[in-house]
Amino acid sequence: MIGAIADDFTGATDVAVAMRRRGLRTVLYFGLPPQGSEPPEHDAVVIALKTRTIPKADAVARSLRALRWLRAHGAARQVYFKYCSTFDSTRDGNIGPVLDALADAMDVPLVAMTPSSPEHGRTQYNGYLFVGDVLLGESHMRDHPLTPMTDSYLPRLLEAQSAYRSGVVTLGQVRGHAVEQRLAELREHGVRYVFVDALEDSDLEVSGRALAGARLVAGAAGLAGGLAAAHARAEGGEPPAPDPFGPAAVLAGSCSARTLEQVAVMIEAGRPAYRLDALADRDPASLARGALAWYDRLPPGTGAPLIYSSLEPVALRRVQQALGTERSAGILEQALGAVARGLVERGVTRVISAGGETSGAVVSALGVPGGVIGAEAARGVPWIHTPNGFSLLLKSGNFGEPGLLLEASR
Ligand SMILES: Nc1ncnc2c1ncn2[C@@H]1O[C@H](COP(=O)(O)OP(=O)(O)OP(=O)(O)O)[C@@H](O)[C@H]1O
Numbered sequence: 001m002i003g004a005i006a007d008d009f010t011g012a013t014d015v016a017v018a019m020r021r022r023g024l025r026t027v028l029y030f031g032l033p034p035q036g037s038e039p040p041e042h043d044a045v046v047i048a049l050k051t052r053t054i055p056k057a058d059a060v061a062r063s064l065r066a067l068r069w070l071r072a073h074g075a076a077r078q079v080y081f082k083y084c085s086t087f088d089s090t091r092d093g094n095i096g097p098v099l100d101a102l103a104d105a106m107d108v109p110l111v112a113m114t115p116s117s118p119e120h121g122r123t124q125y126n127g128y129l130f131v132g133d134v135l136l137g138e139s140h141m142r143d144h145p146l147t148p149m150t151d152s153y154l155p156r157l158l159e160a161q162s163a164y165r166s167g168v169v170t171l172g173q174v175r176g177h178a179v180e181q182r183l184a185e186l187r188e189h190g191v192r193y194v195f196v197d198a199l200e201d202s203d204l205e206v207s208g209r210a211l212a213g214a215r216l217v218a219g220a221a222g223l224a225g226g227l228a229a230a231h232a233r234a235e236g237g238e239p240p241a242p243d244p245f246g247p248a249a250v251l252a253g254s255c256s257a258r259t260l261e262q263v264a265v266m267i268e269a270g271r272p273a274y275r276l277d278a279l280a281d282r283d284p285a286s287l288a289r290g291a292l293a294w295y296d297r298l299p300p301g302t303g304a305p306l307i308y309s310s311l312e313p314v315a316l317r318r319v320q321q322a323l324g325t326e327r328s329a330g331i332l333e334q335a336l337g338a339v340a341r342g343l344v345e346r347g348v349t350r351v352i353s354a355g356g357e358t359s360g361a362v363v364s365a366l367g368v369p370g371g372v373i374g375a376e377a378a379r380g381v382p383w384i385h386t387p388n389g390f391s392l393l394l395k396s397g398n399f400g401e402p403g404l405l406l407e408a409s410r
Pocket residue numbers: 008010011144145146253254255256259278309310311316319320328329330332333354355356357358359395396397398
């Protein structure tokens with residue numbers, strides 16, 4: 001009934017678990033499902049794409065392909081375009097073009113949305129996005145390696161990426177149950193994209209009910225949860241499978257503030273740690289060989305290792321200035337993907353990956369077609385049981401408590 005298209009892999013797991021938590025049977029695919037595959041019985045299908053930072057035309061083409069697949073499999077009654085709760089995109093970014101293309105293809109005049117996800121500390125008020133207590137543009141998102149966010153006013157951010165006008169449904173209108181009325185007014189005034197305020201899950205539930213019949217909706221996991229609550233089956237979902245076990249390894253390519261803390265906690269706890277240094281070696285294959293040779297030499301019983309490229313903002317900028325932003329990201333993503341492949345060949349059955357782009361590279365390198373959503377190690381961070389014989393934990397850069405990577409890899 002809901003077909004979600006997510007612009008990165010950690011975002012896809014976040015939205016999948018938000019819907020599953022409300023009792024929807026949710027199927028997750030990494031990339032377009034293989035030819036001829038039929039989804040098992042479901043209430044929601046999530047297709048994870050890696051379109052957040054790729055060239056615009058590719059992002060649009062891949063998103064439209066996902067839409068065609070959802071339509072062909074009867075999963076497009078309501079389509080949800082999942083973007084980041086911190087609206088990660090460049091000025092030249094892909095959220096606007098992808099929304100334009102989906103709305104045109106579905107002939108939808110108005111799309112309601114919000115990145116608000118209170119469970120992750122993201123809230124929207126009067127169209128401004130807050131991260132915890134501060135505006136988005138004043139948060140650590142200013143220092144993001146690929147999508148630094150320096151503005152906080154959502155209509156302005158989206159209008160910079162689309163030729164269409166954007167508007168706001170205020171918190172007062174949400175709480176006054178006037179969402180539908182306000183959307184109708186904005187549509188009359190030629191507004192196509194509308195950001196709906198939300199400070200709490202209950203606001204998202206009100207909006208979810210108002211939007212239950214909308215054909216195209218967008219935002220982060222919060223509003224998807226609100227919609228799922230509106231569609232929820234009375235009997236609720238199956239309990240998730242138990243946590244996986246077996247040898248674990250942590251791969252971190254996220255440079256987000258929370259991941260840096262989580263990496264520090266692992267190192268302080270004495271876990272073996274190996275940093276991939278793109279300035280010392282620019283060849284992803286040889287970076288990966290170095291990391292795997294280090295892994296092979298680890299004495300038994302040392303605890304699950306950490307292989308990472310995460311750097312704090314000043315050191316990160318040094319690498320980006322020396323190698324270029326895209327090139328350095330590409331080298332490290334490819335290297336971590338190759339490391340993941342090598343680790344699985346060596347018997348690792350629990351792969352924990354930090355960062356959306358990083359997780360996209362890791363999952364693609366491992367050739368995982370999709371999986372079953374398991375228990376959550378942290379809010380929005382579920383284990384994914386794959387048909388490949390191992391489980392994945394894909395952690396969004398800023399999600400989880402500081403001890404998450406250490407705990408999950410015990
Ligand atoms: N040392 C480094 N030098 C340059 N780029 C790096 C370095 N380490 C990581 N990167 C790149 O930074 C990007 C981090 O993005 P990623 O999406 O993985 O993390 P995130 O943005 O924190 O996560 P999320 O999208 O889930 O919030 C990746 O493309 C990664 O390859």
